[in-house]
Amino acid sequence: MACINTDLALEAREAVGEIPGVEMEQEKKGETLVTRVHVVTPMGARRMGKPIGRYVTIENEELSRAETLRDREMGGIIAEELRALLGEEQDGCAMVAGLGNRELTPDSLGPRVTGEILVSRHIKENMPDFLDERVRSVCAVSPGVMGVTGIDTGELLRAAVESVRPACLIAVDSLAARSRRRILGTVQLSDAGVVPGSGVGNHRTALTRETLGLPVVAIGVPMVVRAAVIGREALETALNSIVRREGNETPMARRIRGYLDEETLEELSQEDASMRGFVVTPVSIDEAVRNVATLVAEGINRCLQPELKYEEIQAML
Amino acid sequence: MACINTDLALEAREAVGEIPGVEMEQEKKGETLVTRVHVVTPMGARRMGKPIGRYVTIENEELSRAETLRDREMGGIIAEELRALLGEEQDGCAMVAGLGNRELTPDSLGPRVTGEILVSRHIKENMPDFLDERVRSVCAVSPGVMGVTGIDTGELLRAAVESVRPACLIAVDSLAARSRRRILGTVQLSDAGVVPGSGVGNHRTALTRETLGLPVVAIGVPMVVRAAVIGREALETALNSIVRREGNETPMARRIRGYLDEETLEELSQEDASMRGFVVTPVSIDEAVRNVATLVAEGINRCLQPELKYEEIQAML
């Protein structure tokens, strides 16, 4: 899992409001809301706390339900948006990297997704005659997390990239959001690069189009909200309620409102250091993450294999 | 998982303070704090929101660590306290019931524990000559949860009890606490009876010494704090901080303190209905629950097999 407060550019944008250097547009695809945030300038990047790049969020409350999987619309939307971010028509091997820890449910999205990717590179290289030529070469790695391997994930991933020399890299990771309703309800795609395991330790290796020399797209789904964020949220609701109870225009209400700005709320809710290491998740996260992993894998497979029908991809898995 | 706010009598007692009809004593065993709450009168039960009975909590911050498992002291404490609650020296088959849903990590304690119980009833009944005669007859069931079976768990468990006719029943379940530090850090034992899946639906079957005609002890470990409780906790911390900032004796501080009583905090933090279905857990719950399940199973095995050494029990598992 990445960043401290939110890994979603959309939420960062909601928090800072409209600012110069950051563009945003929204589009409704059926029941699904697609938001495109473009961090254009260094100033915008600083204010947002996110590197320059494009961030696409795909929101749908039903995201993690088995039904959503079955109707295939969502997989198609993910495939489309991913294709747009990868850019120009591509050839050559695509590498999918599943970041995170398979053994920790809320961090297991990446390794689960790689387990459902249609890999073909080994057949394409060793026994090309056995493979339908419409199938694009794809490989998939799950480098593990630093706490388990003892090796910076970026370092391992870079070694794999340098050895395999793929045409593009798609990295899948679990994210943290600020809002509970986005847990397992939003997919974010971004071409701003990948910083595996950010926040843990200080030596991190950023994997970007610049450092690797190939298109890099990160795909993530928020799996948790940090407990500290929940505290902040509850505090805001409660202070607003106190304001109402005191009567909006009383001196007390005004005074309380003084505590209601972004920064002070943050400060007040972070005093409780013991919140660290705790996260808020839906009770049913185990099942939800299985469904979402299948969905994201479907999106990636359909994007990388444009000449295959959905049924053909499934049959080859 | 059971109750709305806390399943721990200790926390209910902390919330209501000292009241008539409820007795409490504490004992330190090494690094471990054992608290015995005795709800004696119907009035005490009403005030506490807990049935009449004895509740023992065993608290140790290291509870879920692999090291704690290895030194065996904690297993011994659980065995001792369990024996005290089961009462008079026993003969006959003991039944251990693992309540909860094996597929939901924070609800999986019960079924995990039953998987590590030394069961012997089938050998004792069918091939007694193959069994060391010091081994007591024990059986273990995991009836599953109503959402998965379609059957009230209490109904299934009662059917098993009536068919097997054990001498005592020990039911293990996951609990919810109010305080994060008690998650996976506290074991509660109680002779007040078991209400499987309380809170879900309204037809519940209480399993008690009275309804079953045999000693019934419930063992539970808090696995989560409900998200709403976290909000309340964060709010309390924040309001106290506002009081300090305003200056303790200012009119504003006094006014704020008015919101700091138990009931109002509860009210304010429950306004956010969307918290339902969300729980707060440690990131590493998957591993912690494995360790705690092994620990609780050790405690039960050592209690039920007083004539076997720890090593003998392990060797028979």
Place this chain on the structure above:
Amino acid sequence: MACINTDLALEAREAVGEIPGVEMEQEKKGETLVTRVHVVTPMGARRMGKPIGRYVTIENEELSRAETLRDREMGGIIAEELRALLGEEQDGCAMVAGLGNRELTPDSLGPRVTGEILVSRHIKENMPDFLDERVRSVCAVSPGVMGVTGIDTGELLRAAVESVRPACLIAVDSLAARSRRRILGTVQLSDAGVVPGSGVGNHRTALTRETLGLPVVAIGVPMVVRAAVIGREALETALNSIVRREGNETPMARRIRGYLDEETLEELSQEDASMRGFVVTPVSIDEAVRNVATLVAEGINRCLQPELKYEEIQAML
């Protein structure tokens, strides 16, 4: 897992040949072969080593492939054959029992299937207004195996049946076959009753229409071939090859052929007692059993919910 050599009536019939008191018919449904063996008389039962009753096998080499799951034809065939065995149009609650040990891959079919059954009894009984009235009441239990619970599985299941009083019982279990190609390639349905954990211990409780007073159908899929059977198979192939090498009509060939009858082969291959406890499975059994469990659950769900479309069932799971 049940019987010593084969749990499939079809294979028993193949071994004994055509005998009085046993009827057999075959039907081709697309790529799938449906064989119906009817053991009619006690004499037939003795010769077959199978109780009187109807046994339907559904054979398809692709049974365990993800593709088979997706085209839904096979689920429909299972539903149809199950309905025929259950008999007259039914009302009232159906109970599905998953026999076997969830923790042992080749014995895990039953518990996996129950995890995918659409259960509704608890809603039907407690909150009928929340349930589409076309949904039939269904419940599902996984009593566990005797080695883990210490209780005869039949005893636990009978207790559940007597408490819930369902209108019919469908019991799912892992089977052993004689032929490797039937592993995970055949579904057997039978109305001859269920003997959970046959072969283990001697006290077993048969669950039949007669003992329970309600229709009982067993559904099973062979997951393994016992190692001893493989030995027999290899021996037969080798002796035939020796016969060919020696020249069909030489005295040596004739002598060898003397060893090629059923009984002698059995004898010769059973001399190696050390084969016990070993089974033959496909390398990829873990994945195959997941697919087959989903398939069998689909068949049961579609049989028990004739008024719901496949998509409606899936949406409610």
Place this chain on the structure above:
Amino acid sequence: MACINTDLALEAREAVGEIPGVEMEQEKKGETLVTRVHVVTPMGARRMGKPIGRYVTIENEELSRAETLRDREMGGIIAEELRALLGEEQDGCAMVAGLGNRELTPDSLGPRVTGEILVSRHIKENMPDFLDERVRSVCAVSPGVMGVTGIDTGELLRAAVESVRPACLIAVDSLAARSRRRILGTVQLSDAGVVPGSGVGNHRTALTRETLGLPVVAIGVPMVVRAAVIGREALETALNSIVRREGNETPMARRIRGYLDEETLEELSQEDASMRGFVVTPVSIDEAVRNVATLVAEGINRCLQPELKYEEIQAML
């Protein structure tokens, strides 16, 4: 899993008998038999079907039992033999590689072992002050299998080795044996190099002391016997029995004995091509592999951390 018939040099030696260029010695350590086979010459290597190098097998029937884990003797023996093969006193980071497929029980040994290795490299490099200085730097990778990643395992592992530049490489893998009693009953250590996924495809990358420039030790445990081998074993038993029945010195017996040499048996038992893809395993392999993985991890941890006591290692895991 590796080789066609047996991955154990000990079994290859048993099959070919005493030959020039291959040395063998045995030592009894308590109940455990340690056999050291040294393939010295190219001729010996050809006859054995094994590369030049030292092969140590540690055999104990109780290997996979939980009790064996508890008494720690076996872990000590593995540590000792591993140290002898790694050679001269070492400094610098050790890399442990878990080969095989975590999702396939009989191929999951490697990834399971890496999950229990004490990794320290990341702390040693980034926060050395937080680490007891007696702890040696260790890292652990699980590159996955080619069928899942699309990348030759040797290629991925070599990339990791070249990036991390460890002082030595220890590779753990599941093996196939010829004899059922060696399944989960034998540990083999070898300094002859590692050929991940041998047998699958033809492009394989051997990882040896020569190609990598550092000590390489492979550790493996047989998890299966290929079904074809079982057939051969059954055939041998049966033919011997036929010889006895015919009367040892009759012409028929002598003729049959003609089929009893190694090569013919192999031929006869390999006629059944359908055996491919099937393996023979103990019914309880799921549990056994967990125990053996913990045991092998203990051996590696104790070897790599000679300055730490067993308890200290466990406490740091």
